[in-house]
Structure formats: structure tokens, C-alpha cells
Amino acid sequence: MDASEQRVVEELDALSTVPRLAGFAGRMIGWLDTLFTTLATLALVGIAGTVLLQIAGRLVLPFSPAWTEELSRYLFIYMVALSAGVVIRQHRNVNVELFHHWLGPRARAAYQALVCLLMGAFALIVLPYAWQYAANGAWQTSPTLKVPMLYIFFSTVVLFALVVLYSAIGVVEGLLAMCRKPSQADTEAP
Template sequence: MSLSSQINNPSDFVSKLETSIQWLLRIVNWVFSVLAVSALLAIAAVVILQVVSRFMLPSSPIWTEELSRYLFVYLVVMGSGLVISHNRHVRLELFQGALNRFWTKCYQIFCHLLAGGFAIYILPYAIKYAQIGRWQTSPALEVPMYWAFLSVTFFFALTAFYSFMSALLVLLERDGQGVTS
């Protein structure tokens, strides 16, 4: 399909763009869902190992508490984008119910752009923060703290990505139902 035919039929172009964005979000959601579930299962396994080793072994591994902490941080980070994608994040809805459909969409777009803009603004600082961890290692696991500090960078990158994609979907939607992916 040529660009001129897309311009002549903007509704078809918008529909294809919306479908493409939803397809991309479904794939990204699946990846981060698998990562979040994997982190949760790993936390459960590590905690069970810690509990069992305290009662059944002469000594318990010292690395389990540290690993479960890092896994929990990444679980929250991976889940944060999914929360934005499904429009389930914490927000102020005090006056949103009183708005008509047009102003509700404007408010949703504003909130998504505000969150995404803030994440983009903070992202360079998060990258600098992660660089601090290059010269430190964790006490028990002895892995570079860079991987723990990098979670902040992932968090703001995911927040920016999901916020801007959600704003675009709200802008493109025609039925006023909100972001559904």
C-alpha cells in the first residue's frame, strides 16, 4: 500500500498503526510476564531453600537473602511496565469521573506523557547510578553491584516505553475504552 493511499484513507492507517502497537505490546508484555513469573518462582525456591537449610542442615547458605532481595527488585521492575500497560497504576481519579470522553482522553494522555517524560528525564541519572556499581561487588554473591543498580535504569526505561505507547494508544482509540492489551 502506497503512502498516498494511506493518506487518502487515514482511518485504515490509524487502525493498522493501533494494531501494530498492540501486537508489539503483546510481545513485550509476554516477555516481561515470563521474566516476572520466573523471578517470583526463583524467589520462592530461594526462600524455601533458606527455610529448609535452617532447620535440616548444619548451616544455611548466606547468599539466599541477598539473592531473594535482588530478585524481588527485578520482579517489581518487570511488573511495573505491565501495570502501566494494563492501566492499573496508582493514580488520582478524584475528578476523572466527572469529565466527558474527550477530556478523559486528554487527562489520560497527559498523565502518560507526564510519567514518560519524567522517566526520560531521570534515565541519564539512572545510568550514571548504575555505573557506580561497576566498582562494587555484593557481599555474599560477589557479583558486580552494577546488576542490582541497573534495575533502576530498567525501571525508568520500561516506564518511558509503556507510558508513551499507552499515550499513543489512548490517542488512537476510537471507542473510549482505554488502553487494552
């Protein structure tokens, strides 16, 4: 990304200016980002293939597979669960940006740390209940695929665990950015 593209992204998303972790931790987090993005993308491709099979089944085949709707629904659930953490890390979750561009670098970092702390705290509170919810699925199977619903309900555990993990990363990045020595770029007007 060249300098003009970077400036446009920063103007659109003020929190993207908060520095990310570097070094070994940054590489590990980047690897996790790639892993979960790839898994979510595979789920999306699976949804597309399943829906195309359903359409072909209705138009061309003498029968329409009944399991395609159920599988596409489960893939969609896992796509959302697997991408939740990366969405937090890239600041792509739904928010209202009324005042972000007015904040200085340290205030943006503090804001990121606060928001991530609140999201992570909520997810940490809900996580045990998500586990209980997933355990309820051990005694049930899906209607057409006959898959134990434990695997489907486990998506809630994955979702909230990733929100806790990526929120903790956001808090650490925000706190480190607040404590670091200001650079020349930070002293310029936002």
C-alpha cells in the same frame, strides 16, 4: 471475558475504556507485555524458591545458606523493574480515582495521555542519572554472591526505560483515542 465482567472492570477502572493500539503495533506491544510479565513472574518464582531454601536451611539443613537473602532481594528489585511498564499499560499503578467515571471517552483518553506524558517525562529526566548510578556499580561486588553490582544497579535503568517506553505507548493510545471518530458506544452516558 463476557459482557458483565467487562462492565464491572470498566466501572472499577474508567481508564480501561481507552482503546489500545491494534494491528502489528498492538501485537508487538502484547508480545512485550507477555515477555516482561513472564520475566517478572520468573523473578517472583525465584524469590519463592530462594525463601523456601532459606527456611529449609534454617530448619532442616545443618547450615543456612547466606546468599539466599541477598538473591531474594535482587530478584525482588528486578521483579518490580520488569513489571513497571506492564503496570502502567494495565492502569494498575496506585492512583486516586475521584472523577474518572465522570469523564467522557475523549476526556478519559486526554487524561491518560496527560498522566502518561508526565510519568514519561519524569522517567526520561531520571534515566541518565540511573545510568550513572548503574555505572558506579562496576567497581563493586555483592557481599555474598560476588556479582558485580553493575547488574543489580542496572535495574534502575530497566525500570525507567520501561516507564518511558510504556508511557509513550499510553500517550499515543490516548492521543489516537482523542482523535478518532466517536462510535455508538462512546455517545452513551458513561
